[in-house]
Amino acid sequence: MNYFSSDFKLGILGGGQLGKMMLYETRKFDIHTKVLDPSKEAPCKISCNEFQQGDLMDYDTVYNFGKNVDVLTIEIENINLDALEQLEEEGIKVYPPSQTLRTIQNKATQKLFYIDHNIPTAPFSRFAHTSEIEDSISNGGMEFPFVWKCTKFGYDGQGVKVVRSLKDLDGLPNVECIAEKMIPFKNELAVIVVRNPSGQVATYPVVEMEFHPEANQVEYVICPARIDEKVAEKANIIALKVSEKMKHIGVLAVEMFQTKDDQILVNEVAPRPHNSGHYSIEASYTNQFEQHIRAILDLPLGNTASKVAGIMVNLVGAEGHTGNVVYDNMEEILKMEGVTPHIYGKKQTRPFRKMGHVTIVNDDIAKARKIAEQVKGTIKVISE
Known part of the structure; x- marks a missing residue:
C-alpha cells in the first residue's frame, strides 16, 4: 500500500x-x-x-x-x-490490537498476565472495592507499606498512592483496585520495545527514571541508564518477553524496578509512545514517534541507537498556579548548551499537569545531568 x-x-x-x-x-x-x-x-x-x-x-x-x-x-x-x-x-x-489493550487497560488484568506468563512482578492483592482493604489488613492479609492503584483510568501519577497507615486510605475512591507490595528498589528503569506485523523487533537502550516524590510523576529520564551492563541486559530480555507474550504492535514502554539485589520486576506497560522515550527526538537516530509510525504501517524499523547521551526533564504546572499558562525564564534555558524545549500546546495550566518537556543532549552524561538540573531549577510553568 x-x-x-x-x-x-x-x-x-x-x-x-x-x-x-x-x-x-x-x-x-x-x-x-x-x-x-x-x-x-x-x-x-x-x-x-x-x-x-x-x-x-x-x-x-x-x-x-x-x-x-x-x-x-x-x-x-x-x-x-x-x-x-x-x-x-x-x-x-x-494497532496495537484490541486484545493487547484489553490486557493492559485494567491494572489487575495486567498483573495477572505477568503471573500467568512467569514475568517477574511485585506481589499484589486484588480488591473489588478499596473499602475491602481494611478488613484484609485486620485479618493479616495485607501489611504496610503497600502501593494502592485503581485498576482503571489512572495516568500521570493519578490513581496511585503509597499507603503506610490506615489513615492513608482516607479519601481514596471506593473502586476496583490492587494493593501492591512496596518494593525497596535501587532504580526505576524502562525499556521501549518496538514490533511490526512482520515480526521485526527492536529495543531502545535502557533508561533510568527519577520521580517527583509527591506527584508520582517522572521528573528526569536519563539515557543511557547508569547501571551495570548485566542489569541492562536482564531488563532488555524481560522487556522482549513482555512484548512477545502481549503480541503488541507498535511501541511498547515497559517500566521496571531494579531491586536492591539487582533483580528486575515489571511495574507496568504503556502500548504507545511514552514519556520515557521523549529523549529520543533529539538523542536517537530514529525517535520513538517515527518508530511507532514505521511499526504500525509494517515498514522497516529504524536504528534505535543513541547518537548522544540524552536527558529529558518534564515541564509540569507549578503548585499554586491554575489558569492561562506562562513559561517563565524560557529565554534563560535557551541559552544553555544542548537544550531543546517542547511545548505541548495546552493553554491552561494546573499543579503537576504535564505542559511540555525539555531534552538535554551532551557527549558526557554527567554534564547532561547537571544541565538538566539547571533547567529544572530555572524554567517555571506558572499562570498569568
Whole structure:
C-alpha cells in the first residue's frame, strides 16, 4: 500500500501531546491523518489533516470514526475496546490490537498476565472495592507499606498512592483496585520495545527514571541508564518477553524496578509512545514517534541507537498556579548548551499537569545531568 502523498488515512484515537509529536512524523512523510479527541482544544488539532471532537469511550463514536480510516492507532489507552474489536472483525487494521489493550487497560488484568506468563512482578492483592482493604489488613492479609492503584483510568501519577497507615486510605475512591507490595528498589528503569506485523523487533537502550516524590510523576529520564551492563541486559530480555507474550504492535514502554539485589520486576506497560522515550527526538537516530509510525504501517524499523547521551526533564504546572499558562525564564534555558524545549500546546495550566518537556543532549552524561538540573531549577510553568 502507498502511504505517502496518497489517499491512505491513518486514524489516531487521542489528540494529546503524544499524538501531536506523532504528527511531526506523519507530516514529514506526508501521511494523511485523522484524529479523534474529546477536547476542542486538543494539541493535535493544529497538525492533523482532519480533526473530530468526540468521546473516546463511546462505542458509536469510536466505531464510526474507525470505519473511515485504513489503519487505526492510539495515543491513550482509555478507549472503547468493543468498538475496536468490531472494527478488527470488519477488516480495519488496529494497532496495537484490541486484545493487547484489553490486557493492559485494567491494572489487575495486567498483573495477572505477568503471573500467568512467569514475568517477574511485585506481589499484589486484588480488591473489588478499596473499602475491602481494611478488613484484609485486620485479618493479616495485607501489611504496610503497600502501593494502592485503581485498576482503571489512572495516568500521570493519578490513581496511585503509597499507603503506610490506615489513615492513608482516607479519601481514596471506593473502586476496583490492587494493593501492591512496596518494593525497596535501587532504580526505576524502562525499556521501549518496538514490533511490526512482520515480526521485526527492536529495543531502545535502557533508561533510568527519577520521580517527583509527591506527584508520582517522572521528573528526569536519563539515557543511557547508569547501571551495570548485566542489569541492562536482564531488563532488555524481560522487556522482549513482555512484548512477545502481549503480541503488541507498535511501541511498547515497559517500566521496571531494579531491586536492591539487582533483580528486575515489571511495574507496568504503556502500548504507545511514552514519556520515557521523549529523549529520543533529539538523542536517537530514529525517535520513538517515527518508530511507532514505521511499526504500525509494517515498514522497516529504524536504528534505535543513541547518537548522544540524552536527558529529558518534564515541564509540569507549578503548585499554586491554575489558569492561562506562562513559561517563565524560557529565554534563560535557551541559552544553555544542548537544550531543546517542547511545548505541548495546552493553554491552561494546573499543579503537576504535564505542559511540555525539555531534552538535554551532551557527549558526557554527567554534564547532561547537571544541565538538566539547571533547567529544572530555572524554567517555571506558572499562570498569568
